[in-house]
Amino acid sequence: MSTTALSQAVLSQAALSQAALSQAEPTEVTSAAAASLLAVQNLAVSYRSQGAQTRVVHDVSFRIEPGEVVAVVGESGSGKSTTAHAIIGLLAGNGQIDHGAILLNGTDISGWSDKRLAAVRGAQIGLVPQDPTSSLNPVKTIGAQVGEVLRIHRRGPRAGIRHRVIDLLARVGLPDPELRARQYPHQLSGGMRQRVLIAIAIALEPQLIIADEPTSALDVTVQRHILDLLDGLRAEFGTAILFVTHDLGVAASRSSRIVVMQGGRIQEQGATADVLANPQSDYTKRLLANAPSLAPAGFREARAPIYLRDAGAVAAENPSAIVVSNLVKEFGHRRTDAFRAVDDVSFSVRRGTTHALVGESGSGKTTTARMIVRFEQPTSGRVEVDGQDVAPLRGEALRQLRRRIQLVYQNPFGSLDPRQSVAEIVAEPLRNFALADRRGRAARTAELVDRVALPAAVLERKPRELSGGQRQRVAIARALAVDPRVIVLDEAVSALDVTVQAQILDLLGQLQSDLDLTYLFISHDLSVVRQISHSVSVMSRGRIVETGSTEQVFLRPQHDYTRELLAAVPAPAPVPAPAPAPARIGG
Amino acid sequence: MTRYLTGRIGQAVLVLWAAFTVTFVLLQALPGDSIMIKFENPELGLSPAQILEVRARYGIDEPAVLQYIHTLMGFLAGDFGYSIETGTPVLQRLAEGLPETAKLAAGGFLLAVVLAVTIAFVSSYTRFAWIRGVLLAVPSLFISIPTFWLGILLIQVFSFQLRLVPVIGGTEAQSLILPVLTLAVPISAPLAQVLCRSLDAVYTQPFVAVAQAKGASRQWILWRHVARNALVPTLTVAGLTFGELIAGSVITETVFGRNGIGRLTEQAVTAQDIPVMQAIVVLAAFVFVSVNLIVDLLYPVLDPRLAAKGRVAV
Numbered sequence: 001m002s003t004t005a006l007s008q009a010v011l012s013q014a015a016l017s018q019a020a021l022s023q024a025e026p027t028e029v030t031s032a033a034a035a036s037l038l039a040v041q042n043l044a045v046s047y048r049s050q051g052a053q054t055r056v057v058h059d060v061s062f063r064i065e066p067g068e069v070v071a072v073v074g075e076s077g078s079g080k081s082t083t084a085h086a087i088i089g090l091l092a093g094n095g096q097i098d099h100g101a102i103l104l105n106g107t108d109i110s111g112w113s114d115k116r117l118a119a120v121r122g123a124q125i126g127l128v129p130q131d132p133t134s135s136l137n138p139v140k141t142i143g144a145q146v147g148e149v150l151r152i153h154r155r156g157p158r159a160g161i162r163h164r165v166i167d168l169l170a171r172v173g174l175p176d177p178e179l180r181a182r183q184y185p186h187q188l189s190g191g192m193r194q195r196v197l198i199a200i201a202i203a204l205e206p207q208l209i210i211a212d213e214p215t216s217a218l219d220v221t222v223q224r225h226i227l228d229l230l231d232g233l234r235a236e237f238g239t240a241i242l243f244v245t246h247d248l249g250v251a252a253s254r255s256s257r258i259v260v261m262q263g264g265r266i267q268e269q270g271a272t273a274d275v276l277a278n279p280q281s282d283y284t285k286r287l288l289a290n291a292p293s294l295a296p297a298g299f300r301e302a303r304a305p306i307y308l309r310d311a312g313a314v315a316a317e318n319p320s321a322i323v324v325s326n327l328v329k330e331f332g333h334r335r336t337d338a339f340r341a342v343d344d345v346s347f348s349v350r351r352g353t354t355h356a357l358v359g360e361s362g363s364g365k366t367t368t369a370r371m372i373v374r375f376e377q378p379t380s381g382r383v384e385v386d387g388q389d390v391a392p393l394r395g396e397a398l399r400q401l402r403r404r405i406q407l408v409y410q411n412p413f414g415s416l417d418p419r420q421s422v423a424e425i426v427a428e429p430l431r432n433f434a435l436a437d438r439r440g441r442a443a444r445t446a447e448l449v450d451r452v453a454l455p456a457a458v459l460e461r462k463p464r465e466l467s468g469g470q471r472q473r474v475a476i477a478r479a480l481a482v483d484p485r486v487i488v489l490d491e492a493v494s495a496l497d498v499t500v501q502a503q504i505l506d507l508l509g510q511l512q513s514d515l516d517l518t519y520l521f522i523s524h525d526l527s528v529v530r531q532i533s534h535s536v537s538v539m540s541r542g543r544i545v546e547t548g549s550t551e552q553v554f555l556r557p558q559h560d561y562t563r564e565l566l567a568a569v570p571a572p573a574p575v576p577a578p579a580p581a582p583a584r585i586g587g
Numbered sequence: 588m589t590r591y592l593t594g595r596i597g598q599a600v601l602v603l604w605a606a607f608t609v610t611f612v613l614l615q616a617l618p619g620d621s622i623m624i625k626f627e628n629p630e631l632g633l634s635p636a637q638i639l640e641v642r643a644r645y646g647i648d649e650p651a652v653l654q655y656i657h658t659l660m661g662f663l664a665g666d667f668g669y670s671i672e673t674g675t676p677v678l679q680r681l682a683e684g685l686p687e688t689a690k691l692a693a694g695g696f697l698l699a700v701v702l703a704v705t706i707a708f709v710s711s712y713t714r715f716a717w718i719r720g721v722l723l724a725v726p727s728l729f730i731s732i733p734t735f736w737l738g739i740l741l742i743q744v745f746s747f748q749l750r751l752v753p754v755i756g757g758t759e760a761q762s763l764i765l766p767v768l769t770l771a772v773p774i775s776a777p778l779a780q781v782l783c784r785s786l787d788a789v790y791t792q793p794f795v796a797v798a799q800a801k802g803a804s805r806q807w808i809l810w811r812h813v814a815r816n817a818l819v820p821t822l823t824v825a826g827l828t829f830g831e832l833i834a835g836s837v838i839t840e841t842v843f844g845r846n847g848i849g850r851l852t853e854q855a856v857t858a859q860d861i862p863v864m865q866a867i868v869v870l871a872a873f874v875f876v877s878v879n880l881i882v883d884l885l886y887p888v889l890d891p892r893l894a895a896k897g898r899v900a901v
Contacts, residue, residue, distance in 0.1 A: 090796055118802040127800035135793040139815050139890050148811075149801040184891040200801065 036063040036103070037207055037240050038087070043100035043110075045079070045086050055098065057082050057264045064240050066207065069231075071243040071255035071272070073287070075497035076468070079264035081130075084210050084244045086110075088125050089117040105207075122149045126201030126239075128230075130213040132193035136185035142169070142196050143181030149203045168199040173229060190361070191222035198229060205237055212244045219360035219524060224568040227254055246497060248291040249527070249570035252276055260284050290502040291527075320384070321486050321518035322349040322372060327381035329367050341367045343542035345381070349535070351485075354512065354519040356529040356550070358565070359539035368539070369488050369522050373407050374398055386485050403433060406479035410491035412471035416463040422449065422474050423459040429481040448477040452507060469500035473507065480511070488520045493528060505532050526569050530554055538562045595883060599876045606872035607865075611658065614861050615651055622647060622671060625858075645671065645862075662869065668862040672854070677866045680851060688847035691839065692832050694763055695770030700825070702771060703778035707817075711786040712809060723783060730776035734835055738769040738842035766843045770835045774828050781824045785817035792816070819890050826882035833871045 045057035057079040064070045074080040085091050087102055089112065102110040109120060121127075129135040136145055146165045150156060156164060162181075169177035172195040185193055194214060201209050211230065215223040231254065234241055245251050251258055252272060259269040260283065267281040279285045329342040342364040349355040357365040370376040372383050374390055383390050385405050393401055409415040416425055426448050427441045436444055449459060452473040463471055472492065479487050489508070493501045509532065511517060523529050529536060530550060537547040538561065546559040557563045622645060626638050633641070642648045645668075646657055661668060667677035710722035745765060746754045752761055789795065790813060798808050833849075840849035848867060855863035887894030 088800060090799055114805070118804055120802070121800050122802035125800075127797065129793055129797055129800075131793055135797045137794045137798070137812050137816065138892055140812075148798070148803070152802050152804075152807065186892045197797065200797070 035106070037066045037068075037105065038064040038242070039101075039103040040083070040087065041101040041103065043083065043086060043102065044098040045082050045091065045095060046098050047092070048094045048096070055264065057086070059100070060261070060264075060266055061100075062259050062266065062269055064208065064242055067234065067238040067240055068257065069234060069241045069243060069255045070257045070259060071245060071251035072259045072261060073245060073248055073251045074261035075246055075287075075499065077263070078261040080244050080246075080261045081212055082264075083261070084212050084242060087210060087242070088121050088127060089114065090127075118152075122206070123153050123204045124206050124208065126204070126206040126209040128194070128197055128201045128209060128211040128214045131217050132190050132197055133217065135197055136193055138185055140184075141181065142183055142185065142188070145185075146181070146196065146199050146203060149200050153204060155204060164203070168203055169196070171202075172196070172199040172233075173225075174199075189222075190218055191226065194218060194222075194226050195229065198226070198233070202233055202237065202239065206239065208240045208242065210242045210244070213246065214243075215250065216245070216247065220526065221360065221564055221568040223250075224570070227570070230254075247570065248287055248498070253570045260287065286499060290498045319350055320348040321351040321386060322347075322355070322520060323382075323384040324348065324368070324372065325382045325384075327368065327371060327383060328379045329364075329371060329376060330379045340542050342371070342378075345539070345542075345544050347537045347544060347547055349486075349518055349520060351518055352512065352516045353534040354521050354532055356521040356523060356533035356536045357539055358523060358526060358529055358536055360524055360565075362541075363539040364542040365522050365539045366490060369407075369490055369520060372520065373405050373488055374401060375407075402429075402484075403482045404484050405486040405488065406482065406484040407488045407490060408472070408475050408479050408492045410494055412468050412475055412495060413463075415475055416471055418463055420462075421459065422454075422461055422463070422466070425463070425474060426477045426481055429478060433482055435482065444481070448480055449474075451480065451511070452477045467500075468496055469504060472496060472500075472504055476504075476507070476511070480515070484517075486518045486520065488522070490522045491524070492521075494523065494525060501528065508532065526554075526565060538565065592884075595880055599880050602876050603869065603872055607659065607662065607869050608655075610865055610868040611655055614865060615654075617859065617861075625671060645669065658865065662866075667866040670855075670860055670863050672858045672860045672863070677862050680863060681848065681866060681870065684846060684848040684851045687845055688836055688840070688849060690763060691766055691770060691836055691845065691847060691849075694767035695774060695835070695839075696829075696832060698767055698771035699775035699778060699828070702775035703782055703821075706775070706779040707782035707786055708809070708814075710783060711790070711813075712805070726776040726779040726783075729772050729779075732772060734769060734773055734838045735842055737772060738765070738839060741765045741769060742843075762843075762845075766839045766845060769842070770832065770839045773835065774831055777824050777828060778821060782817060782821045785820045786813060789813045789816045815889060819886060819893075822882055822885060822889070826879040829875050829878045833874070 039061075040063070041061050043057055043060045044055060046053045046055040048054075060079070060083055062070065062072075072080045072083065082091065082095065086095075086097055089109075091097075097110050100110060101108045104120065104124060109117065112120075136142070143162065143165050146168055147161045150161050150164060151158075165181055166177045169180050174180050174192060174195050180188065180192070180196075185196075188196065198214075209230075214230070215226050218226060227250065230241060233239060243251065243255055255272050257270065258272045258275045260267045260275065260281065262283045267283045268275060268279065275284060276288065279288055325346045327342055327345040328340065331339045331341055345364070345368055347355065357368060359365045367376060371378045372385065372390075374383075374393060378391050381391065385401065388401075390398075390401055420428070423442075423445050427445045430436050430441045430444060435441075445459065446456060449456060454470060454473050454477070458466065458470065458474070463474070466474065472495075475492075476487075492508075493504050496504060505528065508519065512519060519532075521529065521533055533550050535548065536550050536553045537544045538553065538559065539545070540561045546553060546557065546562050548558075553562060554566065557566060622638075622642055626633050626641055639648070646654060649657070658668065665678070667681070669675065670677050670680055673680070706722050706725055710719045713719055713722075742754060742765060745751045752764055795808060795812060798812050803811075836847060836849035837852050838849070839845075840847045841853050844850075848870070851863065852867050854860070855867065
């Protein structure tokens with residue numbers, strides 16, 4: 001292939017000039033490292049902010065052989081993305097490599113300037129970024145953005161570029177590539193955009209692709225297709241892939257070797273099957289235990305509520321906390337272009353249990369939840385909360401509804417006022433409903449913060465001083481302040497790392513049994529749903545396709561869509577017979 | 588698209604009508620009577636009957652509602668009435684001033700854009716933090732300078748001290764240099780500020796990192812990715828600064844003694860020449876509304892996402 005030959009030539013020339021210039025710090029280059037496609041040796045990266053240097057990557061070393069898939073796994077703040085970005089010199093402006101070597105085909109590129117790295121980027125190393133929605137320039141056509149990488153590296157005649165672009169778009173499985181090339185990013189779905197970004201990454205057939213959380217922003221079925229695509233390309237072109245992910249399930253199913261990072265250090269690395277079957281470091285063990293998709297099965301059974309034991313009480317009480325019947329929501333002004341976001345949805349939730357609404361983005365699950373808490377007015381249908389029809393409520397009656405039903409949002413960063421202290425945030429509902437005087441509020445706030453297992457010291461802090469998990473605890477404490485009967489959790493744990501996620505799920509379970517709360521749990525993450533919910537409704541395109549107990553839906557799915565969803569959950573590849581263990585760095 | 592266009596033009600017409608009406612009411616409510624001021628002057632020696640006749644000719648003896656209807660009909664037919672001060676048609680006075688002001692405003696706006704783009708792009712492209720720091724301070728300085736003071740200062744320095752530009756006489760281009768500069772400086776400030784900020788915001792977008800990962804150079808990224816994305820918010824501000832352009836031309840033309848619409852405004856206000864004022868306000872509103880209509884129509888050209896939204900929203 002001429003392009004590969006050319007890129008080799010460029011690189012070897014670069015290697016020569018590097019060797020000529022090499023008065024820079026001598027790094028010991030072992031012959032094994034020189035033979036690897038990529039070898040990261042003792043890499044240390046730090047960020048400078050307000051005059052202080054903070055080291056975020058410490059002495060990281062690993063290797064990638066040609067055609068190999070290596071997964072770097074870790075939680076946010078583990079330094080995994082920083083490491084990946086350091087490899088192609090894309091650290092943020094205040095980041096710098098303190099020491100260490102990054103050997104690409106035996107050449108240390110760690111000290112190279114942007115100008116020199118430009119020849120490597122795209123040609124030798126491709127990047128598939130994290131968030132496909134914002135990773136394409138909104139004002140340029142897809143074709144122009146794919147063609148750009150060919151134009152920058154001046155590969156092939158100008159006239160041939162259009163043709164190459166369409167070939168590439170077809171190669172990554174985009175239907176109707178000629179049309180796509182003329183379209184703008186906003187006209188494509190998230191999955192299609194990620195395919196475009198992959199097309200850009202493979203355009204020059206690089207030897208290495210760095211995939212930085214390539215699927216974390218995508219729905220689970222789309223995620224599987226994208227991962228399959230990357231696998232296929234690897235098999236076809238022999239491209240090595242460096243997979244950066246927080247999802248142990250994805251890492252387990254797609255990589256041949258795993259590097260586990262925590263706090264900027266490598267905790268453990270080795271063959272994927274070995275690490276999963278026989279983790280050496282405590283951190284890896286904990287990560288494995290917390291990963292929901294890998295957790296051993298076990299479904300929550302709704303325990304018989306107390307009132308069921310007393311026949312008289314049963315007759316007097318409504319066993320359902322939420323009853324939704326024939327709920328419809330249409331958007332759009334005219335009848336002709338009205339879009340049915342929620343289409344004839346009915347389900348009920350028993351008091352004291354958790355009901356999950358599962359579906360991919362655009363399935364209408366969030367709109368349904370917003371109608372139940374009455375942030376949206378239903379077009380038609382009935383919503384009963386605690387026995388009262390809330391659909392026609394307005395004004396003061398609607399305000400009073402919020403005392404019985406509360407919402408916890410997905411984003412723990414955006415849902416807390418950055419200028420308020422935690423005490424003010426938690427006390428605000430008490431003030432709004434005039435539930436206590438100043439002293440009573442302070443006492444109740446302290447009690448609530450204690451309830452969500454936060455130290456009293458956080459009361460005076462601002463949200464930005466808290467971690468994501470702590471913020472979500474604050475949001476839960478705020479929701480609990482008015483003593484609601486029902487809490488709607490809209491993707492409430494989706495933005496959190498697995499270990500934090502497990503803690504929040506524990507907390508939610510604890511609160512539910514202590515306070516007899518009913519949860520409506522909105523999520524796209526089936527593994528989390530499996531852990532927390534008693535019953536499940538699966539939504540697709542505004543309709544509920546299947547409802548039942550969690551056990552029934554997960555073990556005996558009736559609808560094709562449910563089966564497809566379940567099949568798409570990344571599961572570890574079947575573990576092969578233990579091979580002689582390769583060298584492993586324990587933590 | 589046609590529906591969107593008719594809707595926007597309808598809105599623009601409504602705004603013009605509102606501007607006309609509000610001005611009319613305000614001018615009616617003004618104390619004093621310009622005709623009385625002018626014609627009751629004993630030196631003219633007009634009899635009360637003659638004054639009444641003059642009043643009738645200007646149509647001010649009618650009830651306010653009838654006056655309103657007559658004036659509005661006149662405006663719709665392109666007849667803006669007669670100037671009280673000179674007795675000539677208002678249209679003629681506007682036509683005399685308009686080319687002068689158009690030259691000044693166009694020059695001022697162009698120079699403002701050039702200044703703003705230079706400040707923003709150089710500050711975002713430079714690798715030297717101190718250059719960036721200095722450039723980012725410039726807009727705040729520019730916006731704090733009063734126009735009249737800047738005009739006088741420029742005449743002092745360039746005409747009297749350095750004798751580079753003649754104060755009186757000189758070619759037309761020469762006579763434009765200082766007024767254009769005076770007008771451009773305060774207008775460039777908000778443009779530069781918004782452009783700087785949007786450039787910074789666009790640079791943090793993930794697609795910039797993707798472009799870097801493709802191997803694009805800094806110039807490539809600035810021109811082909813960042814610039815066009817940063818333009819949309821700047822365009823909004825550019826449309827709004829046209830109001831400032833109109834206000835600025837009053838002062839600039841007065842300071843530099845140019846006979847444009849700005850000067851005419853100043854004279855009309857001093858003489859309480861109501862028909863002229865009415866026409867100027869409507870003219871200014873017309874320019875402002877048209878410019879912002881053009882700006883609105885430019886959005887979808889610059890950002891295809893807005894084209895989609897425009898179609899859905901209307």
